[in-house]
Amino acid sequence: MRRFRPDAKAQVSLRAVSSEVKNVFKAILAAALLALLPAVLSAAEALPGSAAKAVEHGAKDAHAAAAHHGLPAAAPVFNLGPLQFTSSTVITWIVALGLIIFAQMATRNIQMVPSGLQNFAEWLVEGMYDFFTEILGKELVKKTFWFFCTLFIFILFTNWIGLIPGVGSIGWGEPDKSSSLPFAVGHLSQPILRGGNADLNMTLAMSLTFFFLWTVWSLQALGPGGIAKHLFSGGDNGKGFMAIFMMGIFFFVGIIEVISIAFRPVSLSFRLYGNIFAGENILESMMVLIPWLGWLLPLPFYFLELLVGLVQALVFALLTSVFTALMCAHHDEGHGEDHGHGEHKHAH
Amino acid sequence: MTGSLHIGLAALGSAIGVGIIGMKAAEATGRNPGAAGAIRNQAIIFAALAEGVVFFAIFLAK
Numbered sequence: 001m002r003r004f005r006p007d008a009k010a011q012v013s014l015r016a017v018s019s020e021v022k023n024v025f026k027a028i029l030a031a032a033l034l035a036l037l038p039a040v041l042s043a044a045e046a047l048p049g050s051a052a053k054a055v056e057h058g059a060k061d062a063h064a065a066a067a068h069h070g071l072p073a074a075a076p077v078f079n080l081g082p083l084q085f086t087s088s089t090v091i092t093w094i095v096a097l098g099l100i101i102f103a104q105m106a107t108r109n110i111q112m113v114p115s116g117l118q119n120f121a122e123w124l125v126e127g128m129y130d131f132f133t134e135i136l137g138k139e140l141v142k143k144t145f146w147f148f149c150t151l152f153i154f155i156l157f158t159n160w161i162g163l164i165p166g167v168g169s170i171g172w173g174e175p176d177k178s179s180s181l182p183f184a185v186g187h188l189s190q191p192i193l194r195g196g197n198a199d200l201n202m203t204l205a206m207s208l209t210f211f212f213l214w215t216v217w218s219l220q221a222l223g224p225g226g227i228a229k230h231l232f233s234g235g236d237n238g239k240g241f242m243a244i245f246m247m248g249i250f251f252f253v254g255i256i257e258v259i260s261i262a263f264r265p266v267s268l269s270f271r272l273y274g275n276i277f278a279g280e281n282i283l284e285s286m287m288v289l290i291p292w293l294g295w296l297l298p299l300p301f302y303f304l305e306l307l308v309g310l311v312q313a314l315v316f317a318l319l320t321s322v323f324t325a326l327m328c329a330h331h332d333e334g335h336g337e338d339h340g341h342g343e344h345k346h347a348h
Numbered sequence: 349m350t351g352s353l354h355i356g357l358a359a360l361g362s363a364i365g366v367g368i369i370g371m372k373a374a375e376a377t378g379r380n381p382g383a384a385g386a387i388r389n390q391a392i393i394f395a396a397l398a399e400g401v402v403f404f405a406i407f408l409a410k
Contacts, residue, residue: 134385134386134389135389267400267403267404270400270403270404270407271396271399271400271403274402274403274406274407311392314392315392315393315395315396318389318392318393318396319393319396322393
């Protein structure tokens with residue numbers, strides 16, 4: 001049950017709604033931008049000594065050694081100069097393209113009384129707007145809503161499209177001689193399509209994009225001095241010797257806070273990648289665990305993965321917005337709640 | 349028997365943590381149904397934080 005707040009209702013009046021729907025288009029363009037980023041990042045990772053690549057490949061090698069039927073690595077589809085486009089990149093384009101087409105169709109003919117696609121788009125955007133207003137406050141949500149809503153919608157549909165049978169399981173590999181079916185492959189090495197968020201490049205790209213925007217928003221809200229004060233000062237220090245002592249304490253607390261902030265992109269990207277990659281692996285393992293029951297065993301896990309896809313999209317959008325609110329929102333007047341930042345001090 | 353005991357222990361710990369968060373969130377919603385939205389948000393955030401431990405254990409192992 002949502003708390004009733006008349007002013008929040010007034011904000012989403014009929015007149016404001018059409019501009020909200022137009023904003024979907026802007027949000028979808030940002031999704032396309034996000035989809036392009038992993039290509040750039042994976043090009044950077046082609047250089048030796050990249051930690052992320054080593055970690056990802058270490059995890060995959062370990063898994064390949066443990067079980068032969070895991071999710072295959074992202075296969076390069078084509079190269080454009082130094083940029084490498086993989087099967088995981090392609091699926092993010094498909095999602096972005098689908099979202100762009102949806103946004104265009106929903107906003108082509110905007111009516112005062114919405115119906116059909118426009119109604120659905122308005123329901124989605126309004127719901128997300130109310131949801132993020134509760135976290136970010138009324139001022140900050142106007143500035144940052146496009147990013148968080150895009151993240152949520154984009155991650156959600158990237159997760160769900162990866163569950164469609166055939167994604168990650170159709171491709172090139174060694175022919176399976178024992179199977180009577182034509183074109184059967186024993187060990188799939190190059191899938192045509194592969195779950196987008198089952199690639200660490202994608203999740204890392206999104207969390208680094210967030211980290212960049214978070215820095216910009218923090219600088220806009222507080223300025224460099226304000227950020228330092230926010231991190232290293234605990235407010236009233238008292239007098240005399242205690243003041244010096246407390247300054248020292250708050251300085252070390254600030255250092256811990258800086259470390260925790262520096263780990264946020266890592267934990268954000270690993271959380272999403274780990275969940276989706278593990279989910280795809282569970283589905284593949286369940287199909288081959290008991291050969292004659294392979295048609296039934298993955299079924300409960302498919303429902304689990306539908307839920308995980310939604311929850312992880314929500315978690316990513318929620319955590320990024322909370323991180324933003326922790327740094328930027330405590331100057332906002334009128335959003336009623338005290339976002340006591342001590343409570344979340346060590347959250348990362 | 350081979351394997352990584354520490355990953356199992358991390359998974360056990362975070363599973364207990366997520367379970368406790370879910371239990372308390374359900375209790376809190378029962379006590380104050382009006383605050384269901386806020387409780388759900390907090391529960392998801394803290395469940396995600398508790399769950400993140402496993403990924404550190406998996407990827408930073410060895």
